[in-house]
Amino acid sequence: MPDLRKHRGSHPQDQLLFVIESDPELRQGTCDLSGRLKTMLREISEERGWNWEIELVPDPDPVLSRADQIVASADSQILNQAERWFNLVRFAIETRVPDAWIVDLSRERL
Incomplete structure (x- = not known):
């Protein structure tokens, strides 16, 4: 399940x-x-x-969540709220650790 x-x-x-x-x-x-x-x-x-x-800034989450520019983050709440985003950690792992074991937990795959 x-x-x-x-x-x-x-x-x-x-x-x-x-x-x-x-x-x-x-x-x-x-x-x-x-x-x-x-x-x-x-x-x-x-x-x-x-x-x-x-x-x-002291608290970047609200700033990033409301940004009209591309936001680079791996924080799920920011990625869910930002209008335009880039998953920085995923990119870093895929490009710098090619043999990393990545488990896809996205709903599309379940």
């Missing part, structure tokens, strides 16, 4: 449990990694002549 469960969505206490202000070290670590990623993306885009706009 196929598994028909749906994503549960956010937990009612997520805002309390994962509020970034509750852990200053987590906030600093997140900012450090985000800043490094932004720098790397900017450098790559400049090297290749790509006209990218790279922006850091």
